């Protein structure tokens with residue numbers, strides 16, 4: 155089979171598809187049967203819940219029956235869901251059963267293996283397709299022809315790779331096939347990368363590159379750091395890494411034990427189809443804003459976006475110095491040490507209906523009387539336990555009050571059922587007592603919640619104590635005190651600056667022994683450069699058992715370039731997480747944009763000389779200079795022209811205010827969509843958004859507006875501009891008003907075409923033939 159012709163290969167494809175359809179028929183039948191069963195059980199469940207519930211004995215029987223029926227329904231539904239999942243998987247394979255083939259010799263025997271997005275075995279257990287994550291499949295991604303090793307659960311295996319073949323199979327037909335000695339040949343990659351963008355990211359399993367494969371198949375690192383140039387496939391590799399982990403730890407790991415931190419909601423939707431396209435459930439996705447909002451309920455925590463816009467307006471040197479300090483590992487360590495060794499928790503009154511239920515001074519007495527040798531967390535937990543006990547006693551006493559008798563007398567059967575739930579009782583008196591307790595407990599529920607959620611303690615006051623006593627040397631004492639006062643005032647108004655979040659949560663967690671989730675097995679942080687070391691340290695504390703994968707690009711530090719040194723970020727990260735022995739993988743080949751665009755973008759940043767472009771041709775970027783006030787006709791013409799060639803054109807601005815101004819003024823043939831931080835979904839056509847919301851995303855064509863001398867001025871702006879230029883697949887146009895940014899002036903003129911707006915309009919006028927060659 156190693157020299158099989160295209161016709162032979164097509165025959166094999168047909169055979170595999172035939173077998174897949176056969177299996178699909180069987181599964182369809184099983185689904186029908188399972189569905190009928192589910193309906194029966196549900197029908198039965200419905201009948202059972204209608205049983206008379208007025209007598210206590212009947213009610214007990216009903217409860218037991220309902221529980222049993224509920225379990226039966228759950229089992230039937232689960233069974234049906236498993237079958238439906240298999241049906242989806244087989245249907246996917248039937249369209250394109252595989253993309254690769256390796257012909258190997260192992261232990262003296264020749265074998266030809268086909269590799270696809272999922273395993274498929276014939277009825278006699280012969281593997282017709284191997285899953286791309288199977289140990290032997292790594293040969294396809296890693297090996298050049300000749301001797302190869304691959305890792306199996308029982309050690310390293312050795313084989314000889316004699317031949318490697320790639321396929322593009324669409325709707326059961328081989329469109330393209332060729333042999334390659336490279337890791338994964340360029341021709342198919344060329345074709346895949348030349349396609350138009352989509353609202354959803356695609357999986358890359360057919361064309362994973364060797365260095366990406368390292369990231370995907372790394373299972374041993376406690377902390378994997380991926381530094382990759384824009385468009386180098388970091389996000390892609392990490393999503394396939396998640397699929398890989400799920401496949402290899404099927405019995406011990408579930409997708410809901412994995413968390414991915416995404417830069418924004420648009421991105422979360424954009425990547426949402428990758429894992430389902432590989433037959434896997436999506437992991438939990440969150441953003442930093444959502445994570446902080448859940449952990450700091452009642453506080454409005456500043457977002458990176460808001461902070462960026464505020465910094466753009468004013469960001470004095472002292473504020474920069476204090477932010478750098480608060481975001482450092484040293485500050486987090488100091489916060490931890492303060493909570494562990496010096497702090498006394500600030501207790502506060504617990505109120506019920508405007509009256510004090512537990513007074514702060516009494517809570518403190520309980521706490522202070524506990525043995526000194528107890529840990530802080532244990533003391534806190536014991537205090538809560540004792541308060542809970544007192545609450546229970548108070549509930550018991552309260553049941554004898556008249557208002558409770560009155561309430562009981564007014565309850566109907568349904569309400570009684572609501573209070574007792576699934577409980578069973580020996581006699582009516584017991585049941586009455588239980589209902590009375592439940593009625594009082596409901597009235598006292600706010601106290602229970604306050605104890606449960608630690609609201610008898612005010613971590614903000616502890617944080618302010620910590621801030622005020624911190625022996626800082628970065629600003630003068632008056633400035634530091636003013637900052638502390640401002641933090642206090644903000645907390646009073648239920649607001650918190652982003653750089654205060656991590657140390658505050660750390661102090662709270664250490665004092666209360668809470669905040670840790672031991673169930674999460676893997677945490678992935680995309681766009682790591684947007685996260686301070688302090689926040690990353692906090693994530694490690696919050697998910698203590700999780701394997702960590704941080705990925706990003708220090709050259710795209712849109713949010714931090716104006717106060718922190720991105721060049722030292724990686725070294726600091728490695729130093730501050732040294733106990734996890736981080737493994738750093740660097741990706742320097744960029745796949746997203748055409749070569750001329752990648753070359754232009756690389757010339758903007760110092761590290762650009764190390765980045766290579768995947769060789770895909772295209773137009774040079776166009777830099778247009780237009781008059782300050784009359785830019786709109788040029789911008790509208792540009793959009794219309796680009797849309798004739800591409801499904802999606804994005805106008806990327808530096809801030810949100812410019813984005814909305816531009817969107818309002820555009821005269822285009824299609825609808826223009828202005829995207830903001832609360833949007834979830836990308837749309838086709840023309841979209842306008844600030845560049846910081848475009849992180850991780852890509853578009854067919856990008857217009858950067860406006861890249862003027864007074865907008866992109868400082869060295870910190872360089873990384874924003876780099877991020878902007880690298881969001882496009884096929885075409886890039888930068889529009890400057892009056893004068894071009896010095897950052898672009900510094901790029902060799904041979905790397906772009908420069909025109910004035912007038913020249914552009916003249917060249918693209920309908921009667922001008924040169925319009926064909928311009929965007």
Ligand SMILES: Nc1ncnc2c1ncn2[C@@H]1O[C@H](COP(=O)(O)OP(=O)(O)OP(=O)(O)O)[C@@H](O)[C@H]1O
Nearest residue numbers: 358361362363384385386387388389390745746850
């Ligand atoms: N091996 C590959 N095969 C096919 N396409 C690839 C491959 N690697 C990357 N790509 C494509 O390159 C583009 C960029 O990939 P991805 O978004 O994963 O990169 P990134 O490093 O996360 O980018 P950025 O940091 O700029 O957001 C995507 O369109 C992706 O599909």
